Amino acid sequence: MEDALLKIKEVSKHFGGVYAVNSVSLDINHGGICGLVGPNGSGKTTLFNTVLGLHKPDHGEIYFHNEYISHLPPYKIYERGLVNAFQIPRLFFNLSVMDNMLVAARGQEGDRLLNSLFLRNRWQKQEKGLIEEALDILEFIELEPWAFTPAAELSGGQRKLLEIGRALMARPRLLLLDEPAAGINPVLGKKIFQKLEALSTNGMALFIVEHRLEILFEYATWVYVMDKGKIAIAGQPQAIVDNPDFYAIYLGEE
């Protein structure tokens, strides 16, 4: 698997004396949905944050598209198409839903100080396309009627949806999702996974942490099981389900 999209090589991260992530190696391929499961505190979110550049790994290397990215700041990692949606939505609460979406678009011409003043025609043209794109996504996540309300006025589930929608706005090459189905009604949760599957067949790769295994295992093509900072089991969903160790890890009993 030389040309894996994301390559994590023996990455460790510890806080004080506790290893949150302990020598984890894994590959994410182009396209497809990859799952990451494990009990609470097993290091899933820390692994995500390390990939995103929010934590620098203590050991090990991370490659994205064969490029070493562990030393890059988060905004540069994002510009390369590695995008994240937080478990607890971190929206820009005083901005409208629409503006939350537009902030996330990658490669905006008007993001630079001088461009925003002197190349107005260029970014205004780009902006029109982005608005249409944002409206498409908002329609899909059923937030279109709220396009102009401040994000602070959304309900808990809607915030979660906007967090995911915002990440999609970046047209990611690899999307890290931390519990996308949590707090969303089952029908829409399933619809989101269907949409994600459609996106993954179009070449977007997904790496998803999810506790609602029944949904995840239906769509994932490969699943990693994490326990105490290490990858304990890896395999296709069916193989994981059939593995007795999995129940021991997840349920904490034989």
Place this chain on the structure above:
Amino acid sequence: MDPLLYVLDLIVFIGIFGIVSLSLNLEFGFAGLANFGKVAFFLIGAYTYALLSQTGIPFYFCLIASALVSAVFGLLISLPALRLRADYLAIAILAFGEILRLIVKSEDWLAGGDWGVTVARAISIEGASHRVDALINIGLVYFCLLVFFVVIQLLANSPYGRAMRAIREDELAAEVMGKDRTKFKAQALMMGSAMAGVAGALYVQYLHCVLPGMFMPMITFTVWIMVLVGGPGNNWGVLLGAALVQIIERGTNILKDYIRFLPVDPTLLERILSDLQYIAFGILIIIVLLWRPQGLLKESKIRSKVQRLAYDGRRAAKNKGS
């Protein structure tokens, strides 16, 4: 004194402090930087102008130099300061302003130390009346104000301004959404400082002199009142705030001139009136915070017209289709 001159004088002051409050609005209202050292950059611009204009350089070069020198200091202070958390940043810049004031106060060779130096008016016409003089200054100040207003308004309504506001809302989320927060903040501090520098230059040339006593920390807080009362994130709002605060501040000063004729002990009255300013500020802040905590004018929206248009266009198309 000529009553009309009072009004003209007030208009000049509103313009000068309008520029400073616009600059704080850029830093705090849009980028979320708690700059409690506004007066430092006001001072840098003022002294740059005062020293340069003595050499006989034309005033517009001096004004541009004031902007540039202040911007450089803004950038320099941003290097260590932006690593600090918001509250420590506020303390660090506040201290920076006081240090600068004490330096110009004790270094006599620089600009007269505590006694200050006189500064020539930018544009002076031989034999012109005070009124004409004030009118010329109004023209100069409001020209600068207009330029800055347009620039900030354009920025605030662009993707750049949106990114800035996102950083204000949640730095970390903005950073993982591809916004280089250090760069945005440093640029905000640089532009804000440049504007404050120009305002400082306009201030000292209008008052004909520069002395350290003109740059007490109270200036910073007055500008904060303007922004908070007017509405952070709204350029019209902060101008309104600047006008309100200046009317109170100048108004009480003018009152002092007239009250002398009343048959009451003048020293006592003057003392009461000096405090009246601060009492009025206090009441203003309390009223605004109670009834309109977001300021008199709400934060301005970003390019909402274009967004609405696209939204309504889709709505119409859908209705036709169904």
